[in-house]
Amino acid sequence: MPTSVPHWNDPDAFAPDADDELPPEIADDLAKAGKSSREEPALPLAKRRQEIPDLDTLLKTAVAAVGGSPREGQTKMAAAVTRTIESGEHLAVQAGTGTGKSLAYLVPAIRHAVAEGTTVVVSTATIALQRQLVDRDLPRLSDALEDALGRRPTFAILKGRRNYLCLNRVHGNAPEEPDEDALFDAFAASALERQVKRVQEWATETETGDRDELVPGVTDQAWRQLSVSAKECLGVHRCPVGTDCFAEKARGEAGRADIVVTNHALLAIDALDERPVLPEHDVVLVDEAHDLVDRVTSAATGELTGGAVKQAARRCGRAVDEQTADKLTEASEGLELVLADASPGRLEEMPEALGGALAAVRDAAWACINALGPERKEDAEGSTARKLAHAVTEEVHDTAVRLLAAFDSDKPHDVVWVAADPNRSPAVRVAPIGVGGLLRERLFGQRTTVLTSATLELGGSFDTLAKQWGLPPQQRAEPAEGMATAKEVPSDGGTLKWTGLDVGSPFEHQRSGILYIARELPPPGRDGLQPKVLDELTELVEAAGGRTLGLFSSKRAAEQATEALRGRLSTPVLCQGEDTTSLLVQRFADDPATSLFGTLSLWQGVDVPGESLSLVVMDRIPFPRPDDPLASARQQAVSERGGNGFLTVAGTHAALLLAQGAGRLLRSASDRGVIAVLDPRLATARYGGFLRASLPPFWTTHDGEVVRGALRRLTAG
Structure with missing residues (x-):
């Protein structure tokens, strides 16, 4: 049984089987994916x-x-x-x-x-x-x-295989099983069926099979019924509709293009995977x-839940003997029980109960993989079912191995934590503490970047x-x-230049914008926004006549501010979560008197030039949560090397978000306005200088009356 596994497993990566023999009618197109046959x-x-x-x-x-x-x-x-x-x-x-x-x-x-x-490859995050x-x-x-x-x-665009429709699945070969919850919810099952049917109808019209071109979109659950990951794919020559495969066509077009546009996750897999x-x-x-770094880390993060193990057992149940599949089902139930009792948070060492449950999952999954055996010549449906079973079971096995191996070294490379996200089953996750070494070797060491x-x-x-x-x-x-x-x-040292x-x-930042640091306010606490902060926020939004983008460090703070200001202001206040973010941003942009309050995605994703945005308010310095497992592990690793873990990790995170948030203000040369930070630590704390140096060179003041006067003049003008 293997005891170690590469960290970089992504089911959305293109990874054709090494022994695939391509039919002549498409071999030429796919060969052009390489420079030599260009x-x-x-x-x-x-x-x-x-x-x-x-x-x-x-x-x-x-x-x-x-x-x-x-x-x-x-x-x-x-x-x-x-x-x-x-x-x-x-x-x-x-x-x-x-x-x-x-x-x-x-x-x-x-x-x-x-x-x-x-x-040339161009990679983006969004x-x-x-x-x-x-x-x-x-x-x-x-x-x-x-x-x-x-x-x-x-030019061409290239995404992970899961983003493209699988024609083999559209034709009914081994459809994905819906989640168990949907099976017991008649309304959910009916909605899922309607969405799948719409995707099947769209399959007869689309030329690309690209999910982003399906408008309106469908849920992830519906899309999974008709798509596959690279590990689940039969391979071009085994698939009955391989010659028409949307994903392979996209890959062939990319191989012939001068410019290929992709995303950071796929770039990471290309750099870090052997294939x-x-x-x-x-x-x-x-x-x-x-x-x-965040996108590469996300691509390299593994997760295991009882439901994922149970799904692997169900798939194996169609292709292996009942006793072997039942062992995996039992292991899934054991993992579910352990995770249900586990406290969320980072694990400094592997708890005995969780370690036992993971070992049972690892061993049962390996037994199923052995029972599945090598690929066989079967009908399309049987071959697809076997491939699906093998892919998901291998993923379960490899993740369990990685989780257990994370505690074997005095200097671990991975961090493990139990996650209990709202509306989701408890999960145990594993992620790399750092990705710099791998990027240095596999990206910067091999290509000009x-x-x-x-x-x-x-x-x-x-x-x-x-x-x-x-x-x-x-x-x-x-x-x-x-x-x-x-x-x-x-x-760290290195030889790369x-x-x-x-x-x-x-933009002339000192002429176009003011940075207001509310130095006289009390430091932020743990019990929500303080009354003085809400008073300050109200006065600023009133002076701006609405036109405010409120960037908050938590959903609770955004909702608290929305509720409080709706009772004090005559201008509308929208809150993220009340509708889709894109529609809320559009409503905000269309009505200058409207304000929009929200959390993380608004710090980086809003582009509203013109009179609708004159004031950007940040409630506090956006440090990561103290109990964030990945951030805390990275801080500890830096501190153990003699560095300043807080400034290196939490300070960098906060500086990046502050700079991104401040960047929402000036989106055109004619824009004017104020950045207001309602956290006095930006002016008083020792790390404040580092954070301020990350912001554009706005004219800076601590005088609230000066700022409110400037906003009133700007609104009147």
Whole structure:
């Protein structure tokens, strides 16, 4: 029985079987996913390089085509990206809102891909940016640069296999079993059936099978009925509809494209797994790079529940002897009982009861895997059922092994905790304490990488995030004029070379915005928002005439503020959770008198330029919860190495969110307004200087009357 397992198992990664023999009718398309079999343009490579215009010419052509004008920061960034591609050194570049950073990295990327006959990968954290790149930026650039480059640049979007419809499942081969709760809820079962039927009808119309193109969407449970993970996939040559597979078509198109747009999770799996997911490429552009570590960590997090083990047992029950499957069912029930009695939180050592339950799951799962045996030649339904059983049982086994192994070392690499999320069964989870070493070896060590975001300098330095990425300290940063000055931060050593560059922002922060730190308020407590805080918030929103985005550290605080201010204000207040976030943001943007209060997703996901947003309020410094298992484990690891665990982990987390939250205010050159932080610690605590250095250089005051007067004048104007 295996006693160890790789940490990087993602069921959404493309991982075709190594022994798949592809039928001739599609082998050529799939072979083009690699550089070696890429279609070569008519011109020889050396001649093609000579024919490609220089960067300045292409950038001017692109900017003119989209109706823009030259921007100093954009030009500087594009030149830096080009130097990075040519030198092979890595680049971290901070580009404020309004810089036009997507053009600044896409133009050099397209030039390189066309000149070298290669593929460049662009990775994003959010679907919104993916759609912007694929639906707007890249089509316009392809039109603009076609004549200058001698051919039309091509692009494609690539996601995890689970995001694509599986035609084999659509045709009825081994459908997913619904959750047990749905079986006993007639209404839920009926709703699920209706959604599945709608997806089946959509399957006859869609050309891509991409879930994001199904509008309105369906629940995860409904989508799972008609999709598969990479481990569940039969493989192209075994699948009866493999030649029409949406996921394989997307992969084939990506292999022929100059630019491939993907997400951080898939980028992580490609970098960390032994089997490639993305087409062969030598350059990676990571946009929204401030989110890279969290997305990689999420992709590498494992979870085990009694329900997941029970589902594996049900699938195995159709393909192995009853006694073997029953052992796994018994193990699932044991795990459920143990987790039901377990206290949520991080585990410093493996409890005896949980360790016994996990060992029983591991052994029973391994027995089922052995009983399933090697793949056999069966009918499509039988083959699919066996593959599904093997995939989910292997995942259960590997996660149990990883959980048990997490406590075997004096210097553990994983953290384990029991989670009890609302409306979900208790679970035991495992995640890497750090991902820097793996990123250093498998991403930066193998490909030229550009990391960009509006927020990369924390505490005035790129080194803060670079340490989390696994990069060594930078010798000297290049701050933009008028922006924060870089400070050296201790970091692990290394040999990789990289540069940090701040190209600034087109916004004049000191003229356009005020940072108000409410120094006279009491420090935040654990019992919700204090009366003085609610009074201050009321006065600020009244002075702004609504127009307020309230960013709160917890759902409870947002709801408390909403309830209190609705009784005091004559202007509307919306609260996240009362409708879909996108609809609430739209209502907020459409009515300048409206305020919107919410939590984490609003700190990073709101883009409302114009008069509807004049005031951004943050109730407190957004440190992670003291009982957050991953944050506490990372703080402990830093402290054990002699570092400042609180500042390195909690301080970095807070600085990043503060900077992202402050970035909601100025979204266009004409925007004006106030950032109000109702937490005096930003002015008084020792770590306050580090946090303030992470914010744009707004004019700063502690005088509430000055701020309220400015808001009244702004509203009247």
